Amino acid sequence: MSDDYRDNKIETKSADSSSGSYVPSADTIPAQEIPDQELYHAKSFWTKWVFCQDAKVIGVQYALTATAIGFIGLILSWGMRLQLGFPETFSFLGPATYYQSVTMHGMIMVIYLLTALFLGGFGNYLIPLMVGARDMVFPYVNMVSFWMFLVAVLVLIASFFVPGGPTGAGWTLYPPQAILPGTPGSEMGIVLMLVSLSLFVIGFTMGGLNYVITILQSRTRGMTLMRMPLTIWGIFTATVLALLAFPALFVACIMMTLDNLLGTSFFMPEIFTMGEKLDYAGGSPILFQHLFWFFGHPEVYIVALPAFGIVSDLISVHARKNVFGYRMMVWAIVIIGALSFIVWAHHMYVSGMNPWFGFFFATTTLIIAVPTAIKVYNWVLTLWRGNIHLTIPMLFSLGFIVTFVNGGITGLFLGNVIIDVPLSDTYFVVAHFHMVMGIAPLMVVFGAIYHWYPLITGRHLNQTLGKIHFWVTFVGAYAIYFPMHYLGFIGVPRRYFEMYDSPYMTSGVGLNQFITVAALVVGFTQILFLYNIFTSWYKGEKSERNPWKANSLEWHTPDYPPTHGNFGKELPVVYRWPYDFSVPGSDKEYIPQHVSPSEVPAAKAEQT
Amino acid sequence: MSQFDLSKLPQGSKGFMHDWASDQRAFKGVPWGKAMMWIFLLSDTFIFSCFLIALMTARASTTVDWPYPSEVFGLTVFGTSVPLLLIAIMTFVLITSSGTMAIAVKYGYEKNRKLCGWFLLATAIGGLTFVGMQAFEWSKLIFHDGVRPWGNPFGAEQFGAFFFMVTGFHGTHVSIGVIFLFIFSRKVFRGDFDTGRRGYFTSMKSDYEAIEILGLYWHFVDLVWVFIFAFFYLW
Ligand code: HEM
Ligand SMILES: [Cu+2]
Numbered sequence: 001m002s003d004d005y006r007d008n009k010i011e012t013k014s015a016d017s018s019s020g021s022y023v024p025s026a027d028t029i030p031a032q033e034i035p036d037q038e039l040y041h042a043k044s045f046w047t048k049w050v051f052c053q054d055a056k057v058i059g060v061q062y063a064l065t066a067t068a069i070g071f072i073g074l075i076l077s078w079g080m081r082l083q084l085g086f087p088e089t090f091s092f093l094g095p096a097t098y099y100q101s102v103t104m105h106g107m108i109m110v111i112y113l114l115t116a117l118f119l120g121g122f123g124n125y126l127i128p129l130m131v132g133a134r135d136m137v138f139p140y141v142n143m144v145s146f147w148m149f150l151v152a153v154l155v156l157i158a159s160f161f162v163p164g165g166p167t168g169a170g171w172t173l174y175p176p177q178a179i180l181p182g183t184p185g186s187e188m189g190i191v192l193m194l195v196s197l198s199l200f201v202i203g204f205t206m207g208g209l210n211y212v213i214t215i216l217q218s219r220t221r222g223m224t225l226m227r228m229p230l231t232i233w234g235i236f237t238a239t240v241l242a243l244l245a246f247p248a249l250f251v252a253c254i255m256m257t258l259d260n261l262l263g264t265s266f267f268m269p270e271i272f273t274m275g276e277k278l279d280y281a282g283g284s285p286i287l288f289q290h291l292f293w294f295f296g297h298p299e300v301y302i303v304a305l306p307a308f309g310i311v312s313d314l315i316s317v318h319a320r321k322n323v324f325g326y327r328m329m330v331w332a333i334v335i336i337g338a339l340s341f342i343v344w345a346h347h348m349y350v351s352g353m354n355p356w357f358g359f360f361f362a363t364t365t366l367i368i369a370v371p372t373a374i375k376v377y378n379w380v381l382t383l384w385r386g387n388i389h390l391t392i393p394m395l396f397s398l399g400f401i402v403t404f405v406n407g408g409i410t411g412l413f414l415g416n417v418i419i420d421v422p423l424s425d426t427y428f429v430v431a432h433f434h435m436v437m438g439i440a441p442l443m444v445v446f447g448a449i450y451h452w453y454p455l456i457t458g459r460h461l462n463q464t465l466g467k468i469h470f471w472v473t474f475v476g477a478y479a480i481y482f483p484m485h486y487l488g489f490i491g492v493p494r495r496y497f498e499m500y501d502s503p504y505m506t507s508g509v510g511l512n513q514f515i516t517v518a519a520l521v522v523g524f525t526q527i528l529f530l531y532n533i534f535t536s537w538y539k540g541e542k543s544e545r546n547p548w549k550a551n552s553l554e555w556h557t558p559d560y561p562p563t564h565g566n567f568g569k570e571l572p573v574v575y576r577w578p579y580d581f582s583v584p585g586s587d588k589e590y591i592p593q594h595v596s597p598s599e600v601p602a603a604k605a606e607q608t
Numbered sequence: 609m610s611q612f613d614l615s616k617l618p619q620g621s622k623g624f625m626h627d628w629a630s631d632q633r634a635f636k637g638v639p640w641g642k643a644m645m646w647i648f649l650l651s652d653t654f655i656f657s658c659f660l661i662a663l664m665t666a667r668a669s670t671t672v673d674w675p676y677p678s679e680v681f682g683l684t685v686f687g688t689s690v691p692l693l694l695i696a697i698m699t700f701v702l703i704t705s706s707g708t709m710a711i712a713v714k715y716g717y718e719k720n721r722k723l724c725g726w727f728l729l730a731t732a733i734g735g736l737t738f739v740g741m742q743a744f745e746w747s748k749l750i751f752h753d754g755v756r757p758w759g760n761p762f763g764a765e766q767f768g769a770f771f772f773m774v775t776g777f778h779g780t781h782v783s784i785g786v787i788f789l790f791i792f793s794r795k796v797f798r799g800d801f802d803t804g805r806r807g808y809f810t811s812m813k814s815d816y817e818a819i820e821i822l823g824l825y826w827h828f829v830d831l832v833w834v835f836i837f838a839f840f841y842l843w
Contacts, residue, residue: 034632038812040811138640140810141810209648212644213640213644213647214640216633216634216635217634217635218632218640219631219633222631223632225634244650244654247651247654248654248658251659254773255773262769263758264766265758266766266769284669
């Protein structure tokens with residue numbers, strides 16, 4: 001891409017430009033186009049910490065809320081695992097409550113934990129700091145976004161307490177069963193779930209518009225698109241996906257709510273229940289599946305792309321090496337994002353749609369593997385001959401790569417129709433999606449928290465607890481999910497409350513017990529992590545400024561940790577990408593983005 | 609708002625790439641609020657597209673015949689039944705309000721406080737008339753013709769369901785627009801946009817640019833109506 005001050009960069013600076021043409025100083029950066037943002041200055045405790053318009057506080061609010069609801073999702077998984085592992089010993093979950101647990105666990109983890117944490121949490125905290133803005137462009141709406149999210153979460157929690165309990169329709173909420181008697185929670189639970197999702201979409205849109213526009217229209221001088229940290233690229237692309245994919249979910253929610261409350265038949269065919277013909281007729285359940293998965297598949301990448309971006313930055317900083325193939329990484333993110341809109345029906349191979357669709361969607365699905373594989377190679381090549389520091393963020397990043405490759409390969413299996421048909425709705429699928437969109441992104445979340453916690457609080461997390469957290473989570477996750485692939489091969493179906501005396505359970509019983517024990521251990525380690533977060537806030541070892549020696553702007557604010565308005569009186573000016581580590585010719589080990597070429601004359605920098 | 613000299617930038621596709629790759633702003637000379645509205649409208653387009661595609665699938669797959677629009681949406685005036693009469697007037701009113709909106713935006717640019725305010729008010733009244741006629745149409749369909757979301761005497765039951773859902777969703781958009789039009793015309797008359805008075809909630813300075821942004825929304829809502837009109841009344 002053309003970039004008009006490319007010629008002014010370090011290489012061409014060899015002073016005696018014999019061409020005679022005018023060469024502006026190497027430090028020339030275009031003048032400021034946008035007037036400096038005026039901020040709302042909070043006057044009271046309430047507007048400063050509660051109804052706060054500062055994106056950094058909003059980010060922390062988002063993250064804490066998401067973590068809180070995420071723990072409910074975790075506790076639900078313990079209940080399910082105890083039931084699956086020791087059906088005779090534990091009887092607090094009945095078949096109905098099991099369904100409800102599966103559903104709420106899945107929905108909470110995917111939407112209310114991961115989406116909210118990556119985009120609402122990390123997005124809010126990091127975007128303004130990393131692109132050199134004082135705040136999001138529309139802080140008031142950004143604040144409302146969080147409160148909408150909170151209401152959505154409260155409505156979701158309320159559904160546990162209504163008559164009939166929360167919905168047990170599976171996180172996919174397929175009609176007709178989702179709203180028919182016989183499915184747990186078909187009275188109020190499903191309605192509250194749909195309302196909560198709609199509120200989530202509305203709230204997210206308010207925040208999402210802010211993230212996108214802040215990145216597009218409010219960067220600091222010199223911060224070209226190709227100098228943005230990959231974290232920002234990942235969050236940006238994921239937000240665009242969300243703004244285009246959530247509408248389908250929103251529409252599906254509205255239509256199903258009407259089917260339920262008003263008795264319309266959008267998704268409901270002619271149907272008999274307990275010998276009685278219902279009033280529904282003529283609707284199409286497959287239509288719901290198309291709408292749901294038009295949202296559902298991009299949703300996978302809404303979770304994955306921020307993880308891709310963040311992990312690239314973590315690897316680069318902690319291996320002291322520039323990201324291998326930065327441009328390729330950016331294009332891969334964008335291409336994956338675009339392709340993710342034309343693969344949705346690979347979740348519907350067994351739905352009874354036209355078989356030719358399966359052919360098309362299998363092809364597109366496999367094509368996505370290409371940019372994804374490029375990213376994996378580039379991470380590995382970034383590590384190659386890097387000065388790898390085995391800090392906790394690095395450990396989690398390595399854990400991410402391994403887990404993601406694992407889940408990605410099983411994804412290639414499931415992308416093919418003939419392999420998917422027998423494996424569909426077995427534990428193989430459960431293993432696949434937990435690896436690829438459960439554990440892998442969570443690894444990045446953890447790594448990112450260990451990485452940026454000092455920036456947020458000025459203190460480090462306890463390193464010993466961190467190491468324990470990593471090793472137990474990493475090894476434990478494999479102990480949980482690796483055997484599930486095998487369970488899938490021998491045919492154990494997903495979403496089953498109990499396997500009884502099924503023939504395949506001869507070898508499955510012991511495995512299930514093993515998985516349950518592992519799940520409990522991993523779960524309790526997360527409590528240790530939470531303990532670490534809360535105690536280190538006050539008691540953690542004080543962190544010096546920029547402890548990881550990173551280059552991106554968030555570590556170079558005048559106040560550390562950054563305060564309201566982020567950058568003091570003058571916004572920083574950016575001269576380079578954030579990956580100038582161990583630059584040849586320079587005596588500096590790293591060159592932050594705001595260091596001008598004339599300050600590091602010998603450095604042979606990358607053209608960005 | 610924009611002090612940026614646009615004429616110095618490269619033109620055409622080269623200029624496009626230049627903007628995207630450069631620093632500070634991807635859309636040069638575009639205030640953030642306008643860019644934000646465009647992206648919001650893109651997202652909203654996906655919502656309406658989902659509704660309309662769902663309608664198409666339903667129409668294509670129902671076993672019972674879809675009702676004839678000219679029969680359902682007829683109006684009897686002085687003893688003769690005129691098909692699509694009400695809807696023609698509604699469409700005319702809404703499109704006209706787009707025109708008054710455009711004029712309001714023009715006077716906004718010129719910082720002509722009085723005329724801008726009056727045309728905003730005219731637009732608001734146009735929108736209100738539209739919603740009022742829609743309410744009339746709904747009540748006629750419900751109370752007179754017996755059309756319900758779960759069934760109707762004319763044919764496939766999805767007809768009523770989609771009709772009320774889609775026009776209702778669009779009507780909500782119009783109503784929200786009308787509320788903002790009234791608020792903005794009051795703000796214009798009060799001179800908020802000249803003095804840069806701070807918003808009550810947002811505490812941001814008012815700027816005439818906001819009227820253009822509201823205009824984008826309003827034109828979008830009208831454009832969507834054209835599609836809804838085509839899908840429900842002409843197909
Ligand atoms: C230690 C952590 C976790 C454990 C022990 C766990 C366990 C389980 C179990 C037992 C099921 C039900 C399987 C079935 O009966 O079909 C399940 C389903 C599911 N889990 Fe997890 N899970 C964990 C973390 C996560 C995370 C982080 C995500 C985020 C993506 C996630 C997403 C899902 C989804 C989407 C379902 C499917 C729900 C459905 O079938 O409707 N899980 N999990
Ligand atoms: Cu998918």
